[in-house]
Amino acid sequence: MASNDCQIRAPQRRASRGFTLIEVMIVVAIVAILAAVAMPAYGDYLRRGLLPEAFTNLSDLRVKMEQYYQDNRNYGNTGGTACANTATNPPTWNNFTPAGSRYFTYTCVLNGSSGTGNQGYTLTATGSSGRAIGHTFSITHDNVQRTTVFKGATVAKSCWVTRGSEC
Numbered sequence: 001m002a003s004n005d006c007q008i009r010a011p012q013r014r015a016s017r018g019f020t021l022i023e024v025m026i027v028v029a030i031v032a033i034l035a036a037v038a039m040p041a042y043g044d045y046l047r048r049g050l051l052p053e054a055f056t057n058l059s060d061l062r063v064k065m066e067q068y069y070q071d072n073r074n075y076g077n078t079g080g081t082a083c084a085n086t087a088t089n090p091p092t093w094n095n096f097t098p099a100g101s102r103y104f105t106y107t108c109v110l111n112g113s114s115g116t117g118n119q120g121y122t123l124t125a126t127g128s129s130g131r132a133i134g135h136t137f138s139i140t141h142d143n144v145q146r147t148t149v150f151k152g153a154t155v156a157k158s159c160w161v162t163r164g165s166e167c
């Protein structure tokens with residue numbers, strides 16, 4: 001009798017498919033660590049993308065103020081405090097609300113007293129919405145750029161800070 005026909009074989013286990021709970025937990029932990037690092041960096045990236053609006057509009061308003069000075073020999077009505085405001089024919093842009101500005105509000109303050117003939121000004125951009133809140137930048141008639149509030153903290157920098165704490 002041939003013995004190879006009568007061999008009894010033990011049932012074989014099929015290979016399991018899928019992932020174990022430990023493997024899934026490891027993947028979730030790795031994704032959580034990556035998200036914890038990536039999300040703040042992405043938020044900072046979005047914030048930095050809003051700041052050029054202030055820089056562009058402040059520079060544009062400064063050029064307009066210099067053009068106003070060429071026409072009037074002062075930056076605002078003599079004896080007053082309003083920038084680019086004459087009794088006759090004030091410019092249309094003197095409300096300091098540039099077209100398309102979404103994240104900043106702009107103000108202008110004349111420097112000096114009425115005795116100095118209003119020969120100076122300071123333009124200021126203040127974050128008003130979104131991630132721009134907590135930022136304040138300014139520029140003067142002497143083209144001195146300043147950052148006074150950055151990421152909600154008071155700073156005193158003689159430049160427009162966009163990242164970090166240095167110019």
